[in-house]
Amino acid sequence: MWHADDCQSNLLFIFLAQSGWCMNRDIIMNHLDEENTLQLKGKVALVTGGSGGIGRAIVRKLARAGADIVVHYRNNKAHADDLVKALTKEGNAAYAIRADFSTEKGCSELFAEANELSGGVSLLVNNAAVRTVAPYMEIDSDSLNEMMAANLNAPFHLIQIFAGQLPEGRHGAVVNIGSIEGNLPAKSHIHYSISKSGLEMLSRAVALELGSQNIRINTVSPGLINREGLELDWPDGVKRWKETVPLSRLGEGNDVANAVLFLLSDQAAWITGQNLVVDGGMSVCPAW
Numbered sequence: 001m002w003h004a005d006d007c008q009s010n011l012l013f014i015f016l017a018q019s020g021w022c023m024n025r026d027i028i029m030n031h032l033d034e035e036n037t038l039q040l041k042g043k044v045a046l047v048t049g050g051s052g053g054i055g056r057a058i059v060r061k062l063a064r065a066g067a068d069i070v071v072h073y074r075n076n077k078a079h080a081d082d083l084v085k086a087l088t089k090e091g092n093a094a095y096a097i098r099a100d101f102s103t104e105k106g107c108s109e110l111f112a113e114a115n116e117l118s119g120g121v122s123l124l125v126n127n128a129a130v131r132t133v134a135p136y137m138e139i140d141s142d143s144l145n146e147m148m149a150a151n152l153n154a155p156f157h158l159i160q161i162f163a164g165q166l167p168e169g170r171h172g173a174v175v176n177i178g179s180i181e182g183n184l185p186a187k188s189h190i191h192y193s194i195s196k197s198g199l200e201m202l203s204r205a206v207a208l209e210l211g212s213q214n215i216r217i218n219t220v221s222p223g224l225i226n227r228e229g230l231e232l233d234w235p236d237g238v239k240r241w242k243e244t245v246p247l248s249r250l251g252e253g254n255d256v257a258n259a260v261l262f263l264l265s266d267q268a269a270w271i272t273g274q275n276l277v278v279d280g281g282m283s284v285c286p287a288w
């Protein structure tokens with residue numbers, strides 16, 4: 001009997017298999033491949049904001065790891081439907097569901113439909129967010145409430161519903177998509193920054209409470225992620241970013257998706273309440 005963390009026995013079997021002493025080389029190598037590959041077979045993942053740029057990369061990554069997928073969208077039905085069509089063609093079960101997170105009702109209706117269609121969600125990625133830009137003095141209570149409802153209140157409610165519907169004894173995992181702006185404020189983004197800062201604390205606080213129910217909750221905090229037209233829309237910002245960031249490039253949706261996959265997989269089975277920063281090293285840059 002092998003265990004994922006039994007490094008010594010894995011090394012022994014690699015030696016036996018490679019040296020030809022063992023008859024069942026293929027069985028052993030397949031076993032080792034499975035252990036060392038991030039897998040989500042038999043799981044159903046609900047990805048909020050799956051119609052958006054990073055959401056689409058996350059959806060594709062989780063589907064390739066074997067998960068069935070519920071793609072949430074608000075207005076962009078076309079993107080969500082295209083994604084579902086592509087995943088279904090590749091052999092995944094996939095569903096698109098619309099929901100608006102300005103109210104708690106939007107969250108509960110999404111979950112009820114997701115469970116009915118998929119048979120039961122066991123992985124949740126809170127990725128949807130409002131990202132409007134406005135100077136502090138111009139942020140009125142409507143835009144503050146809109147931001148907080150989607151970026152903080154919705155993840156709060158969705159994790160609660162998720163934990164409530166998970167059958168007893170079943171393991172669950174949640175990743176909340178934060179931002180480096182949760183720790184480093186940016187001008188004209190104060191409502192966004194405080195929503196992301198709150199989201200990171202939500203992950204930590206809920207991880208503390210739900211650990212005994214076998215539910216893990218982590219945050220992935222991206223830096224600047226590339227999208228179509230970004231360099232045209234914000235040439236000086238992108239230039240400054242590339243000149244400063246240690247790894248000398250913009251992030252890609254896939255960089256975020258890789259981190260999400262790891263944290264949802266069993267290989268992160270003993271990781272909860274953490275914040276994985278995916279920013280090419282920007283947050284370790286000194287300001288002087």
Ligand SMILES: NC(=O)c1ccc[n+]([C@@H]2O[C@H](COP(=O)([O-])OP(=O)(O)OC[C@H]3O[C@@H](n4cnc5c(N)ncnc54)[C@H](OP(=O)(O)O)[C@@H]3O)[C@@H](O)[C@H]2O)c1
Nearest residue numbers: 049051052053054073074075076101127128129150179225
């Ligand atoms: N892009 C970056 O550089 C960057 C950097 C750091 C962190 N992040 C974080 O990464 C995540 C994804 O960002 P992104 O760049 O992919 O954003 P995006 O392309 O703008 O997508 C946002 C998604 O959220 C959904 N959404 C927005 N408001 C909603 C609401 N009130 N109710 C329900 N759904 C709502 C949108 O749905 P519809 O389009 O269907 O309406 C869309 O699917 C966000 O949490 C963001 O804060 C992004």
